[in-house]
Amino acid sequence: MAEASTLQDRYRACLILSGAGDALGYNKGDWEFEQNAEKIHKEVAKMGGLAKLDVKQFPLSDDTIMHLATAEALAEMDKDAPLEQLYGALVKKYISCMGDMHGRAPGLTCMSSTHLLQMNPEGDWKIPFNQRAGGCGGAMRAMCVGLRFPSPEQEHHLVAVSVESGRMTHHHPTGYLGALAAALFTAFAIRGQPPVEAWGHRLMQVLTKAKEYVREAGxxxxxxxxxxxxxxxxxxxxxxxxxxxxxxxxxxxxxxxxVAEREQFYSSVSFKGTGGASGHDAPMIAYDGLLRAGDSWTELANHTFFHGGDSDSTAAIAAAWWGALYGFHNVPPKNYQGLEYYSRLSDVADKLYQLRE
Known part of the structure; x- marks a missing residue:
């Protein structure tokens, strides 16, 4: 990773670049779920290439709005507060953030689940199991959990919080285990745990702990x-x-x-042909892109921002991990300076940095 990137820089880059990836992958809804990836790449080239994309012209999608909700709930809780108190705060943030969804294409599962949460007694974060809740809405907003609980000694908290925050809207293992992967890989990135290609192996081990947690939670x-x-x-x-x-x-x-080979592969690992739309393949495609890109922001964008399918979600996840590893190293300023809610993202990153231990 770039030597100039301090740990605090990387905390900021994790959240800010995640938002930038989301905004660029979303492109006001024009590129999210656009199935023709070649068309997207041609449009990027016509705009002058990635370095010329001014993020001021690209509003955030629901992904970053809900990621901010998670991050701000985590940042506002006292270090010693019980997790049940945090879960209550997350519920309030998720319900509240639904008021900031105009033009951001919130997912139907997130909307219906926050409605269920709203009807629960105060402090109750549990909703029924949902066989149709395997989407990526839990994963896209969980990276910051890894910023709050980055150390190996905090892994039990990371598992619990990522699972419970995920199933507040996506109560299905395919959904909330995506949140676990998003959070876990952020923790690996922020502590500079090499090699990146070993992260997947470690995830398989942590899934056993998650299974035990879900059983014990009852x-x-x-x-x-x-x-x-x-x-x-x-x-x-x-x-x-x-x-x-x-x-x-x-x-x-x-x-x-x-592009063509990636599209075929992304479709093959998806649930129903739409790459990145589910809890398992959104972090998977993000990870695939991270493995391929190394420290190249441009290659990360080519692989995880500009593809057919749920491009803003894979972008938000991949860019968070990349920022946690490399900071703002060689990222064109236009791609992130002036991002909508830049100050909120930077401020909450600083708070999570202070709470990390």
Whole structure:
């Protein structure tokens, strides 16, 4: 990672670049779920390329609004506050942020689930199991959990908070385990844990802890266990494909691995052909792009911002991890300075930095 990037810089970059990735991948809704990736890349080129994209012209989507809600709830809680108190704060933030969704394309599951939360008694964060809640709405907003609980000694808190925050709207393992992956890889990135290609192997180990947690939490256990394997098996297959299931060696990519080849691959790992729309494949595509890009912001964007499918969610996740690793290293200022809610993102990053231990 760039030597000039202090840990505090990387905290800020994690949240700010996540927002930038979201905004660029969303492009006012024109690129999110656009299935023709070649069209997106041609439009980026017509605009002068990534370095010329002025983020002032790209509003945030629902992803960053909900990520801010998570981050601000985490930042406002006292270090020693019980997790139940944090969960109550998260509920309030998620309900409140729904008032800032005009033009941001909030997901139907997030909207319907926050309505359920609103009807709960105050402090109750639990909603029923939902067989249709395997989308990426829990994952796209959980990266900051890894900023709050970055150390190995805090892993039990990271597991609990990512799972519970995720299933406040996405009460299905495919949904909330995406939140776990997003948070866990952020923690790995912020503590500079190498090598990146070993992160997937470590996720498979932490999934065992998450399974134990869900069983011990006692909420809809049978339904959760019944639907548990899809996320785990999907990631196992992906890591095998890249040759890094055991956490050793370098990831194996086909050559060429251009736009068409990536689109075919992203579709193949998705739930129903829309790359990045589910809790398992949004962090998976983000991770794939991170492995391929190294410290190149441009390559990260090409792989995770500008693709057919749920491009703003994969962008938000991948850019958060990249920022946590590399700070603002070689990122064109136009891509993030002037971002909507820049100050809020920077301020909450500083607060999470202070709370990290």
């Amino acid at each position: 909420h809809c256990v049978n339904k959760n266990m019944e639907h548990w394997n899809y996320f785990e098996k999907s990631w196992e297959k992906y890591l095998e494909t890249r040759g890094i299931l055991d956490g050793t060696g370098k990831p194996q990519f086909p050559e060429p691995y251009g």
